[in-house]
Amino acid sequence: MKIALLGGTGDIAEGLVLRWSKAGHEIIVGSRSEEKAQTITDEYKEKLASLGIEGQITGMANADAAKAAEVVIISIPPEYAASTIESIKDSFTNQVVVTPVVPMSRHEDKAFMFEPPEHGSCALEIQAALPETARLVSAYHNLPAKELSQVEEDLDYDVVICGDDEEAKAIVTKITEDMPTMRVLDAGPLKLSPMIEAITPLIVNLNVKHKKHFSVKFV
Amino acid sequence: MKIALLGGTGDIAEGLVLRWSKAGHEIIVGSRSEEKAQTITDEYKEKLASLGIEGQITGMANADAAKAAEVVIISIPPEYAASTIESIKDSFTNQVVVTPVVPMSRHEDKAFMFEPPEHGSCALEIQAALPETARLVSAYHNLPAKELSQVEEDLDYDVVICGDDEEAKAIVTKITEDMPTMRVLDAGPLKLSPMIEAITPLIVNLNVKHKKHFSVKFV
Numbered sequence: 001m002k003i004a005l006l007g008g009t010g011d012i013a014e015g016l017v018l019r020w021s022k023a024g025h026e027i028i029v030g031s032r033s034e035e036k037a038q039t040i041t042d043e044y045k046e047k048l049a050s051l052g053i054e055g056q057i058t059g060m061a062n063a064d065a066a067k068a069a070e071v072v073i074i075s076i077p078p079e080y081a082a083s084t085i086e087s088i089k090d091s092f093t094n095q096v097v098v099t100p101v102v103p104m105s106r107h108e109d110k111a112f113m114f115e116p117p118e119h120g121s122c123a124l125e126i127q128a129a130l131p132e133t134a135r136l137v138s139a140y141h142n143l144p145a146k147e148l149s150q151v152e153e154d155l156d157y158d159v160v161i162c163g164d165d166e167e168a169k170a171i172v173t174k175i176t177e178d179m180p181t182m183r184v185l186d187a188g189p190l191k192l193s194p195m196i197e198a199i200t201p202l203i204v205n206l207n208v209k210h211k212k213h214f215s216v217k218f219v
Numbered sequence: 220m221k222i223a224l225l226g227g228t229g230d231i232a233e234g235l236v237l238r239w240s241k242a243g244h245e246i247i248v249g250s251r252s253e254e255k256a257q258t259i260t261d262e263y264k265e266k267l268a269s270l271g272i273e274g275q276i277t278g279m280a281n282a283d284a285a286k287a288a289e290v291v292i293i294s295i296p297p298e299y300a301a302s303t304i305e306s307i308k309d310s311f312t313n314q315v316v317v318t319p320v321v322p323m324s325r326h327e328d329k330a331f332m333f334e335p336p337e338h339g340s341c342a343l344e345i346q347a348a349l350p351e352t353a354r355l356v357s358a359y360h361n362l363p364a365k366e367l368s369q370v371e372e373d374l375d376y377d378v379v380i381c382g383d384d385e386e387a388k389a390i391v392t393k394i395t396e397d398m399p400t401m402r403v404l405d406a407g408p409l410k411l412s413p414m415i416e417a418i419t420p421l422i423v424n425l426n427v428k429h430k431k432h433f434s435v436k437f438v
Contacts, residue, residue: 111407114414156438160421187424188330195333195421202379202414205406206437214437218425219375 001175004028004069006062006084007076008040012100012140015148016073017044021055022151023178028058030065037061051151066091071098071171078103078122086129094133096168099123100140104201110208112201116194123193135168137161138193139176141200144213154180157215161185162192185218220394223288225249225281225303226295227259231319231359234367235292236263240274241370242397247277249284256280270370285310290317290390297322297341305348313352315387318342319359323420331424333417342412354387356380357412358395360419363432373399376434380404381411404437
C-alpha cells in the first residue's frame with residue numbers, strides 16, 4: 001500500500017519505514033517542507049540500502065504526502081498534531097489515518113503523566129480536525145522505537161487499536177501483521193483511545209525505573 | 220501476615236483469599252456487619268476445606284477487620300470505597316492499605332469507559348479519606364477473577380503498583396509474589412494510579428470483544 005508518514009522522523013517513524021519497506025509497501029515521507037522531506041528520505045534510503053532492503057520511498061510536503069497516500073500515519077508531537085492536520089485538511093478524502101499520538105508531560109518530580117487535551121484524547125482531537133470522510137484509527141502508541149527499528153528481530157507485542165470504521169481497522173490490522181509477529185487487538189470504537197494512549201506514560205515511567213524498553217501484551 | 224479484605228466478596232476477593240490462605244497468611248474478612256462477614260467467612264472456610272487448604276480465616280465488621288490487620292485490601296465497589304473508608308477512618312494507624320478499585324462505567328453503546336472521580340483516580344480519592352499515617356498502595360486492578368481463584372494454576376501476569384511509601388510497596392510486592400508466579404512492577408508514586416486504573420476498562424472491552432479474560436504483561 002501507499003503509506004505516508006507525516007512528520008516522518010523521530011520515535012517510531014524509522015522502525016515503521018524500515019519494516020514496511022521490507023514488507024514491500026511504498027513509503028511517502030511527509031514534512032513541513034518538500035526540501036526537509038527530501039533530506040529525511042535520503043537518510044532513509046541510505047539506511048535501507050545498508051540493510052539490503054529495496055525500498056520505494058519518496059519525500060513530499062505534508063499536504064502532498066497525505067493526498068498521495070492510502071494510509072496516513074500521524075508521526076507528529078501531540079502539541080502540533082491536530083493543528084497540522086487542520087492546516088492540510090483539504091488533502092484528506094477517505095484515507096485511513098492512524099494516530100499513535102500520546103499527550104503526556106513530565107512533572108518536576110520526573111513522573112510522566114497522561115495529560116489529554118480538552119477532547120479527552122489526541123485521537124478525538126485529531127478526528128475533530130479531519131474531514132468526516134477520513135477514517136481514523138488509533139494505534140501504535142506503545143511500541144518501543146529502538147526495538148521497532150531493529151528489522152531483523154521479530155516483535156512479540158500486542159498492538160491495541162480502536163476506531164469507528166471497521167474496514168479501516170482491517171487495513172491497519174493487515175499492515176501491522178506485515179511487521180512480524182505483532183498481534184492486533186481491536187478494542188472497539190475510537191472513544192476508547194484515552195485508555196490506550198494512557199498506557200504510554202505508564203510504560204515510560206516503568207522504563208525509567210526498571211531500565212527497560214517495555215511494550216505490552218495481553219495474556 | 221494478617222490481611223483484611225474489606226468488602227470481602229466478589230471479583231478478585233475469592234482468589235486472593237484462597238491464594239493467600241494457601242501461602243500461610245491469616246485472612247480477616249470485613250463486611251458491613253459482623254454477621255454478614257461470618258456468613259462470607261463460612262463460605263470461604265468450606266471452599267478452603269474442599270481444596271484441602273488449611274486456612275486461618277475470621278470474619279469481622281469492616282472497622283474491626285481494618286484495625287486487626289497489617290495489610291488492608293479495599294475490595295469495595297468504586298462508588299462506595301472512599302465513603303466506607305471515611306466512615307471507619309479511626310480504625311487506621313499505619314497499616315498498608317491496598318486499592319484495586321477502578322472507576323468505570325458502561326455506556327449505552329456497551330463500551331466500558333474509565334471515569335475517574337474528581338480526585339483523578341480512586342487511589343487519590345481513597346488517600347484523601349484515610350488518615351495520613353496509613354500507607355496506600357495501588358495494585359491488583361488488572362487480575363482476572365476466574366483465573367485468580369483457580370489456585371492450582373500459576374499466573375504469569377504482571378502486577379503494576381504505585382505508591383508513595385517504599386516499605387509499603389515492598390510488603391505488597393512480597394505478598395504478591397506469594398501468589399506464584401506474578402511479577403510486581405513498581406511504576407512510581409501514587410499519582411500514577413489513573414494510568415494503572417484505566418487499563419482495566421480497556422481490558423474489559425477487549426474481554427467482551429475477544430471472549431477472553433485478559434491480564435497484562437510488560438515485555
